[in-house]
Structure formats: C-alpha cells, structure tokens
Amino acid sequence: MVSTFLSPGTVTKEHDLASLHLRRDQSLPVILSTRADDAEHEGYAEGVVTNTRFGAPWGSQIRASKVDTGSRGRNSQKPKKRKAETLENQENEDGTFTKDAVVASSGFVHVVPPTPENWTTSLPHRTQVVYTPDYSYILHRIRARPGSRLIEAGSGSGSFTHAAARAVFDGYPQEAPTENDESLRQDSESTGKVFSFEYHAERHRKVQDEMAEHGLETIVRATHRDVYQAGFLLEDEISHEKTSPQANAIFLDLPAPWEALPHLTRGTLEGRPSALDPQSAVHICTFSPCIEQVQRTVTALRSYDWLDIEMVEVQHQRIDIRRDYSGLQYEGLRGVNLFAADVDQAVSKLREVERRAKDFHAGKLDRDKTAKGANQSADTNSKLPFDGGKLIHRTEPELKTHTSYLVFAVLPREWTEEDEAAEQAKWSKHVKIASSGPKSQRQLKKEAKQRVKGVNGVKDEPKVTSEEAAVAINDAPAE
C-alpha cells in the first residue's frame, strides 16, 4: 500500500487520506469515502465528509453542495455537514447509489494531499506536539535521510512520527513488517525505517492505527514498550528472538532520557546486541521542556561517551503582514487607525475645528452639519482599497516562546585495535587508488592515446607527490 503522504498520485481516489483546508492552521483530515462509517473515524473529531466524488485533481477548490440533512437518519444530528462535489462529473466506481450533489450557492473548501505539516496542525492531540520548527531542525541535525534507521521514543501524538517517516523514506519494503525484520533488511533495497516506541497502551494503539490508515505501516514499526526497562531491541512476535534495529538516528521525547541511555551503547548488554548501527556514527536528540532534565541528560550523555554535546532552543515566529490604514481620510471605515497620518493632516484637522468653532459662534451651525453628514455617508459606501494604506509587518500576536530544549550529541563508531591494525595494513604503504572523480576530456584523450600506443603503466598511476609520503610506518613497533 502506498501512502498519500509520500505518493499522492495525480487525482483524489477513494480511501485516500486528504486534507481539507478550511483556514490557515485549521484543516480537516478525512478519508475520502462514499459511505459514512463514523464509528471507524472517531479519531477525526471533526467528522467525515461523505459523498465526495473522486477524481478531482489535488489542490482543487470544491464548492459546497446542498445536503438534505433531514432524510439522513442517524446523521441528522449534524445538520451543518456538507457534501462536497468535485468539478468533474464522474460515476461512482462501485456503482452505489449516491444522490446527485446539488451545488450550493456559496461555500467552498480546498482538498490538498496530506503532509506532515498539515497533519501536525490538525492531528488529534494526545500529548504535547512536536511542531514543525522543532522537528524540521531535529531531523536535519540527527541526519535523518532517505535510508536512515531512526528510533523514536515515545510516539506521543505522532507528529514527529509522520515527519520522520517522510525523512527516512526510501521505498516501500516488499515484505510485510510482521515478518522477521532482519530478513527484510537483507532482502529489500530500502533500509529507511522508523522504530517508534510508546509505553502508553492507548496512544500506541492509536499511532499503530494511524500508520495503517495512512499507508505508512511498512515504514514505521510501532512497539508498545517501556524503553527505560526493556530497551530498544526488536522482538519477533513468534520466536521472541531479539534483533537490533541498527539505528543511526535517535529522537528521545521522554520525561527522563537519561534512563533510556544505558540501552543505547555500543557494547552488548547482558548478551544482547547493541541497538545501534555498528557501521556508522549515531546522532541523538533529546527533547525536554525543563532545564533540570537537560542537565541530567547531558551528564548522562557525557558518561556514556557521547561527543559534540550541544543544547539549543528553537525560537520561531510567524510574521503578520497587513496593510495599515492610518489617517483621517479613512474615517467611518472599519479596521482603521483614526490617527492623523502626518503633521499636515493634523494641522488641517485643527484648522477645521478652529473654523467650525468660529462658525458656531457666528451662528452658521446648520450649514456645517449637513455638509458633514453628506461627507460621511460617501465614505461608508466605499471599501478599503487593497493597495491603499501602508504595508507593515510584525510578529503574530500568539507567540510560542518556549517549546523544549533540544540536546544533540553524536556517538562515533567504535574503533578497536584490530580495526586500526587492519586499516594500517591497508593504507600504510603507497596506495594506488583510481580517482573516483571524473576525468577531464583532455586527460581521457591522453590516456586513450597512451593505451593505443601500448605505453605500459601509465594508466591510473598516481603522481607521487612526495617521496616521504610513502613512509613505512607500519614497520615501526606497535605499542
């Protein structure tokens, strides 16, 4: 099964997850369907849009349609729910009877493919959510790339899970994930996988269901486990054999990350293999809201030999951009600042007041009143010009000033005496290496010419930059 997150296809199809955009920061995740299966979609608190016709290109604006809510039986308690109709008039695939939707006079919605970003803004909250500014930076820093093997604990609300799945995705594995994971790793070309651990049974179940619903179940392996106690090894459901996830990126969103760190070492623990990828460095990020947690985590990271330990906090702001209508000429309109735009305007206003006071004392009040009234009514009829006023920007009023502290660290590969000896033997003397880089046209021609001429030993002979380079260091006694 493919996921609309990763491969949305060209048009909307039945059973696809789609995101209905209502307004910024408010979108509605729906499974497109011809029937209303409300019981199955409890997770989507906002309800399900039914009777959507399929085949609309993604991104379409869709008009609302009139709904005969009275005859819909059990759905009648949702009188505001609307059917949506697509632009194209297509037959229902399964031929079931659906009433022709009648286009309503107003109302519309945009249907867009889901992304981890709009999922994050619309997901059902279970725990604190890791928002886009944080997870985008974390995934960058822990080097989550296509093919990475990423451990996430705990799964929480699943926003990071979705983003991580997108980051490590490098193909849908051929076999079902219930098979022994180790064999899967050997056989299929794709290695990218997210191992998500959650100790709260209900949250784990929800994440697992979501992954299946979103077509990500082959990329995300959700496990119900308390990682402080049981660590990160994967357990085969049948044989209970423990295998290593061979992780090279780790994200810990736990109350006490330091209690999970003993399970993330290079060495074998009580005969069990290490959960880390022995062939590469491992990057870790912990996500803690309190400074005390950070201090304990950093202390633990140091004692478990993690390096390049760094703590940062991400400060994110959205910019509010609008036109500011300041000035007395907008008097009577809504959404304006009734301040004089400049000194001239202030002075002319003052002069006007002065003149009126003079007129009042002179007894010319009546004429003035009518003039003012006419002036005002003309103003209220006109709209604010879209290119008038002053273009301004400022930080949006709601500001998240603190989400969590992010601690980053890296654990290099283990390097033993034997490894060093092997590499020393390989690299000790002058080495011939065919340049992996491309050769210039001139160089290629020269080499071809020499080959034709039968000149020996020219091909791939690297230039000796200095005789000393070939020091026979491996001859010296090792310590």
Place this chain on the structure above:
Amino acid sequence: MSSIHSHIRPNTFLFLRLPSDILKLLEILPNTIIEVGKLGSFPSNLLLGRPYYHTYEIRAKRDGEAYSRLRIVPPGELNADIVAEDATPSESRGEPATPSVNGQSQAYDVVSEDGTVVVKNNRLTIDDASRQALSQQEIEELKKSSGGNEVIEKILANHAGLDEKTSFSKAKYTLRKTKKYLKRFTVLPMDLGNVIEYVMAKEAPRIMELREETSGLMMAWGNVHAVVEDEVPPTNDGRRVGAGRWLVHDETGGLLVAAMAERMGILYVDVEEEEAQQASEEVKATEAPEAGLLQPTDGALENAPPYGTSAPTSHNDFPLPASTNTITLLHPAVQPNLSLMKYFGYDTNQPNPVHPMHTHLKPLSWLQLLHPDLDATYREPEKVSDAELRTYKSGKRSTHYKKLRRWSRCKAIVDETREGGFDGLVIAANMDPATILPHTIPLIRGGGTVVVYSSTPEPLIRILDLYSKDRRTAYISHLSRGEIPDSEDFPVDPRLLLAPTVQSTRARAWQVLPGRTHPVMTSRGGAEGYVLSARRVMPVEGGVEARGNYGGRGKRKADALVGGVSDAGADAAA
C-alpha cells in the same frame, strides 16, 4: 548498510575541527601530507579508512620516523574533566579537586572580616603576565621537546596564582591552554550542516546567510522527500503530474540544491555502485579502447524513450534526465552556479557520471524556460546525412554527435519543464521573487508546495500583499464581471496560492556545564532569514463566495466552514 560516512574515503572532501573551533576544509588524497597549520602535519594515509567524528591527536615524532602518527583520543578522555567535576554532588563554587586542609575544605579559605567563611571569589585575582614563571622562550623549547599534555601540565604548575583562581576560572584557564597546546582535531564528514557552518563563518553572503534551521524549515514546508516510483503516472489528458519533481531557483551557490538532494537521497554517490562502476570502467578501457567513438545512430536517438531513466548509450556526458525524483534548476546565468556541489563530488563543469545528480538534476536557464526559440542549445542541430557523416573526420563526427546529445538532453528538460506539473517550487533568490512567481506558479501541480526564502523580509511582504485577501476579492469580482484584471494591479493570479505564511526561526545555543548553564554569550547577527510557505491550488471557474452568517466587511472566507466544522466536532464529542 555501508553508509557514505561510515569511514573516511579517499578523494573526498571533509572538515577538520581545530582546537580553535574553526572548521578546516580539505580534500583527502591518498599518499599526501596534510598540513594543519601550527598543529603540524601527518600523512593522509593515517586518516584514510578511519571513522569520522573521532578526535585525533598528532603525537610527538619518534626517532627515525619522518612523520608523526595519529592517535584516536577515546571519548572518555575528552569528557573526563567535566565528568570528574560532575561526580561531586556539590555544584557550588567549591573546589572538589583540591585536597582539604585540616579537614576544612580549601574552598572556604577566604574569611571575611567578621570571621565567617565565604565562597572563594575573584576578589584577590591579579591579572598580570608575570604570574607565569615560564618565559615564552622556555615554553617554545618545551613544545619542541615534549607532547602537548606535558606542556600544559608544566604551564599550569608554573602559574603562581593558579590556587587563587576559582574553580571556574581555573577551568577556563586550563581550557584555553588546552586549546593552545594540544595538537588535536576532530574529523567531520562533508554533510549539509557542516557545509553551512563552514560557509557561514567564511563568506555568509555566498549562501544568502541561510542558516541550518531555516534550511530545515524550508525542506519541511516544501515537503521535499524521496520518491521511489520510476515513472510519472499519466493523467487523463496525458500530462505529467507530480512523481517527485521539484522546481528550484537557487542563488545560494548550490546549497539549496544540496539540501533538497539530501532529502531526496540523491546527494551522495552510492558507494557500492561507484566501486562497481570503477571496476567496469577498467574492463571497458582495456577491452575497447575505441569505445569512445561508437555512436548511436540518428534513428536510435529518436526511438529512445524521451524520459527513460537510463538511456542505452555508452556516452554519459549529456545523459537524458531521469523522470522522477528530480530537481529542475532554473538559473539566471548561462551556466548554473552550483559551486558548493563540488564538495559533494559533483562538479558541473566536469560532472561525475556516477553521481546521482548527473541524471537527477535538470538545469535550464530562464531564457530556455521563457523563450526557448532564442536559445542556441535548444535549436535542433542541422541534420547531416549518413553519407556525409562518413566523410567527416572522427573529431568532427564526434563533435556532431555531442551536439546532438546535448540538444536532446536540453530539449527533454525544457519541454518537460514548460509542461509543468511539478510537486513543488523552492526559491532562494536575490532577484525579486515577485517576478519569479508569475512564471513558475502555473507550473506547479494542484496541492503542490511553494517555499520562498529571503534573507530580508521585504520581498516576502510584497508577495503576501500580492496574494492578500482583499486583492483576491477584487480580482474575483473583476472576473465575475467578465473583465480581464489589470496586470499592473495583479501581477500574479491571487487565487493560485493557499494560505501563504511568512515565518522565521532561530536556534539559540546554550552552554551546559555543571553549575554553569546559560545561553551562549554571542552569536551571529546579520540577516534574520524569512521563509514563505504556501500550497498551490486550482480555483473553480467564476466567483466563489464564502458561506456563513459572518456578514459585513472583513468576514473571512473560511469562517463559514469553520463554523460548520466546530459544530460537527461538538457533535462528535457529545
């Protein structure tokens, strides 16, 4: 999994982090000597095959050896000082390391006038160079005769005022001397984060001061990810839509392209594939020295699938581009500026045919996009009959075929780009993005993502104003009256972008040490860096009105539906 950064490979670029925290960029070639400033030098072969992220120490030369050896400093040793400090529960300004005198800790040896002991402080510290007993000359000689650790020990031992220092200032002093005299460096791989740090320190304007966190944010909102399908699924009208094709305008010297390529899994050479290719090249070279002259005929070129992932040709100087998981790069000059890509093994002047970017990067100039008929490369080379071709000298013939290959590649890229259907648009430009959007937004598929980076907010403010709600309303009312909106007032169709948002992000670093946790004192100012993100949408024909009892001016279009939704939500919850 043999990852590209599992160990140090020959002929790759990498970074050395020097004790001064400065990154040094170098290409590691086998059989050469690497000079690291005043740290000294060592043979590159001592580093090849070794792991990244470790700290290496240049050891003192032994008798009879021409060069110093390296030692991997165990992580435990690097963290030792802080861990030892941590081990004592007291995080006060005490001095756990010094032995206590008469059972009383030396930490309390400063007694105030009324007889109470106070915590040691810097009241009595004397800042004077004369407190160091060793002269500069003596230190220089010491450096020659012994290793870094011994030098530091001697310097510390000869500092008269060391005992007067508080533990914190002593730690600072030790750290400073360590940085000065220890011959250590850390080897870091060539990846995006390190490149950004390196260029930012040296010449930030070259990458438009694009910080790591901003780049991460762009990749997230751009929904940039790997796509595994090999074919673009056809739509009913035969157009190509989606399938992992991104349109890019990059003026960061290739940094943006590299960031996207990393997310799409096409930044690094597949190590195993490269080795296999090298082996096969050797075979080819020995078996068929004239292979370079074998050419596909004209007919073969025409019959070749125009968007196949791998064209069956022995030439790979101008390969036909891949059809999925690609980056289409719009460049304002004749050649794209991807100078940073060379650190990742891809040089546009001398492309490495093994590198995934060779087929997955599709460059085209703005001229080729907007006026392809004016571009010389896009024009079909003159047809030459087979008979005439046979009379050509081999050099002229190969030039002819090269021209043909270049033309067919260019044509494939330009035609595909002009057809559109891209998954997303990512822009980092010094030129006004408001002039880029009218040409590129229509090329994006419905539901596609649009991301624009600017180092300053002004260009993005202007774009948001062009797509503002009031402007859109005015545009729609023009349309519903059957008028063609004025292109001066409406340089872009304001209906095509959904929820454009401008945001900015900054990661603030902290120092975490026992008892000394605080944000770092200084960091980089300069351009803040702003990101605009939006979705491309397909508007319905004619005017659309929002629904709901939100009458009056200033109603928000979406409010109508939101009202409906919150009701439904309440029902579901009930």
